[in-house]
Amino acid sequence: MLWIALINKAGTGLWMGAAALYFTLVTGLSIAEVGVLMGVSGAVGIAGAPLAGHLADRFPVTRVIIGAQLQQAVALLALLTTDNFSLLLLYSAVSSLADRGANVLTKLYAARIAGPERTKYQAVQRTVANAGWAIGGLAGALALAVGTTHAYQALLIGNVVSFVAAAVLTLRCAEPPSPSRLVTDSTAPARTTPPSNPWRDRSYLLFTATEAALFLDDAVLQVGMPLWIVHATDAPHGLAPLLMVLNCVLVVCCQVPLSRFGGTPEKARGLLLPLAACFVIGCAAMTASVAGGTSLAVGALAVAAIALTFAEILHSIASWELSIALAPDDAQGAYLGVHGLSSAAQRSGGPLIVTAVIAAGPLAWPLLGAGVIGTVAAQSHLVRKQLSRRGGSADAAVAQRQRSQRLGS
Structure with missing residues (x-):
């Protein structure tokens, strides 16, 4: 692949x-x-x-x-x-x-x-x-x-x-094992319960809603930054594509090394705080870029691009792990499909939000950062509750199996 x-x-x-x-x-x-x-x-x-x-x-x-x-x-x-x-x-x-x-x-x-x-x-x-x-x-x-x-x-x-x-x-790719595919073989035992439905899972829907806000780094980098450079700062217009190249280089160099910090659901949840910090730094740098002078604008925009790129990298790691960890095995595809709505919705609504921030002026960037902080806090709380609930359910299932084994012996 x-x-x-x-x-x-x-x-x-x-x-x-x-x-x-x-x-x-x-x-x-x-x-x-x-x-x-x-x-x-x-x-x-x-x-x-x-x-x-x-x-x-x-x-x-x-x-x-x-x-x-x-x-x-x-x-x-x-x-x-x-x-x-x-x-x-x-x-x-x-x-x-x-x-x-x-x-x-x-x-x-x-x-x-x-x-x-x-x-x-x-x-x-x-x-x-x-x-x-x-x-x-x-x-x-x-x-x-x-x-x-x-x-x-x-x-x-x-x-x-x-x-x-x-x-x-x-x-030519091998088909991976699927815990969620419906069994159609007549010799296999019939499914006794219907598969989980993400549209009825209020917690997962709320998680997906918070994800849409955390994907805003994409709109800021691809839409907001070029428009901000042209219409609000003294930076040369040619800086915009250079910052996009910088974004790609940082992702290529840092995505894999940083992935080890999100290998479990709890570790992935722990990435939400530095994610928010990076986003806030990026927004502050966008505001600082209009303080005056070409050199300050270029430096501040470079800081913004770097900070927002690291927010993007950390979010991709956390989002990936949590979207799978919170999805039941019997409906992985359906749950990931619902989660995919978050990035798709951001593609439609993100540019509108970012252009509204630009129209509002430099002080709107810190407000956007504050919104991301609130979203991260809400998602962290939601994920912690879900992981605790799943952990408790798993412990109960293990205890039930152990009791059954003792009775059987």
């Missing part, structure tokens, strides 16, 4: 930086139409996470991954066939649906294939994915320098080819 992640994200890196320009310069859409297209397709994509998780509890996860990869390839290829706004919106929405589903499926595959080493495996996979994204982004930048219609079309086709190649490689 690591080679698949590299190829997949390299293809995505090719296309994502050129998508908005393709729709305006090649298909002739207005800026307003591009905004609607991306907003609506992103909103449709939110449904992809729970749908993919539901399917993965009932079918082999590798086959569902292949389906998502081919769906993205076909939908993107269809973009080349039209400049009609309605059709472009439809194809983009179909691609977004598969994209959000694929993210959940790859995490579920990692959880099943790696077992107790899932946190380290996911960290390695995320590192490889970031490397692929950087490679694709650099290659895309070279193609964009040409600026012709054929150059934009080549980037889109490159992304299509990456999905097809990833699907072919996924065919």
Whole structure:
């Protein structure tokens, strides 16, 4: 799966930086139409996470991954066939649906294939994915320098080819054992109770809601920082892509080493406090960047990018471990699908929150940091209660088995 992640994200890196320009310069859409297209397709994509998780509890996860990869390839290829706004919106929405589903499926595959080493495996996979994204982004930048219609079309086709190649490689991957797949073999004992339902698990839904807020570092880095640099500071505009490169380099270098601090649910919960500290430092640095002068702006923005990147790294480790630890074995896919709503919702709502902060001015950044502190406190309390409850249930089950063994003897 690591080679698949590299190829997949390299293809995505090719296309994502050129998508908005393709729709305006090649298909002739207005800026307003591009905004609607991306907003609506992103909103449709939110449904992809729970749908993919539901399917993965009932079918082999590798086959569902292949389906998502081919769906993205076909939908993107269809973009080349039209400049009609309605059709472009439809194809983009179909691609977004598969994209959000694929993210959940790859995490579920990692959880099943790696077992107790899932946190380290996911960290390695995320590192490889970031490397692929950087490679694709650099290659895309070279193609964009040409600026012709054929150059934009080549980037889109490159992304299509990456999905097809990833699907072919996924065919060769072993299917991991699934504790949650429904048994259909007539010789196997029938399931006596229905599988757990995440939509009826109030604690998991609350956990997912807090997660949506903690994913805001993504919107701040990708949307807020470039806009803040251009509209509020004296920093050169060219600093924005350099800070994105810095983000990728830090993730590649630090994700795996830091993963050892989140290898258990309790350790993962312990990462929430430094996560909040990093986010607050990043917000404070964003405020400081407007205090005056180019040098101060550049230095403060570099501090902000570094702090927010470490918040991103720590959150990815904690989020990954806790989302699995709080999910029952009989419905892992369904629970991870619901958890996937948090990142999908942030993709839609995060840019709105961040642009509102920018419009409000420098003092709004500390308020955003304070909101994250409150969210972290709420999530930490919620997770502690859930882990204690699960620990108590496990202890009770062990005691019951021991009593049964004594009676049997």
